[in-house]
Amino acid sequence: MQAEIHVIDHPLIQHKLTLMRKAETSTAKFRALLKEISLLLAYEVTRDLPLKTEQIDTPIASTNAPMLAPDKKLVIVSILRAGQGILDGMLELMPSARVGHIGLYRDPKTLTAIEYYFKVPDEVEKRDVLIVDPMLATGNSAIAAVDRLKAINPYSLKFVCLLAAPEGIEHFHSQHPDVPIYTAAIDDRLDEHGYIVPGLGDAGDRLFGTR
Numbered sequence: 433m434q435a436e437i438h439v440i441d442h443p444l445i446q447h448k449l450t451l452m453r454k455a456e457t458s459t460a461k462f463r464a465l466l467k468e469i470s471l472l473l474a475y476e477v478t479r480d481l482p483l484k485t486e487q488i489d490t491p492i493a494s495t496n497a498p499m500l501a502p503d504k505k506l507v508i509v510s511i512l513r514a515g516q517g518i519l520d521g522m523l524e525l526m527p528s529a530r531v532g533h534i535g536l537y538r539d540p541k542t543l544t545a546i547e548y549y550f551k552v553p554d555e556v557e558k559r560d561v562l563i564v565d566p567m568l569a570t571g572n573s574a575i576a577a578v579d580r581l582k583a584i585n586p587y588s589l590k591f592v593c594l595l596a597a598p599e600g601i602e603h604f605h606s607q608h609p610d611v612p613i614y615t616a617a618i619d620d621r622l623d624e625h626g627y628i629v630p631g632l633g634d635a636g637d638r639l640f641g642t643r
């Protein structure tokens with residue numbers, strides 16, 4: 433199977449991403465930019481959503497018009513905590529989406545992902561699931577999230593991030609070649625602490641104003 437990676441490098445996304453990378457960008461601006469980029473990512477990631485036609489009346493005539501299939505609400509699963517930044521933007525575009533959360537933290541020594549929370553909507557086996565986390569760094573959290581979700585057999589899975597490291601992409605696709613990755617950019621590498629270079633720092637800290 434050919435593992436899929438989609439780099440959504442629209443000029444608006446690249447411009448906003450550069451503003452997010454700047455160390456001097458404020459928390460408020462960083463949050464607003466992530467939300468805006470997430471709207472643009474959502475547009476590409478949902479390009480293949482199924483449509484049904486519905487007979488409607490415009491003020492002029494009756495017509496058969498396309499609508500999203502009502503019985504198959506999308507699920508957005510946010511990897512806590514930085515995933516919340518992407519979730520906010522996506523929910524603005526898709527307010528009826530269902531939402532799940534996976535709490536994972538990185539053990540600072542081993543960089544492995546440790547789960548502390550898991551809650552997702554019912555009937556995941558009938559739903560398309562988007563997993564969101566801004567940074568695909570080592571790939572450990574993304575792999576742990578997909579492992580956990582595959583155990584409940586979702587209809588489909590996609591992984592959506594803002595930045596990906598080549599090491600993270602390779603690691604993720606070595607474990608889950610069937611799950612496509614959507615990212616705004618692929619950066620150079622990881623540093624010795626597992627941070628993406630040049631990256632944007634700790635996405636959670638920058639989003640929530642913590643250190």
Ligand code: URA
Nearest residue numbers: 569627628633634635
């Ligand atoms: N998580 C982050 O928030 N930033 C990185 O660079 C890597 C992982």
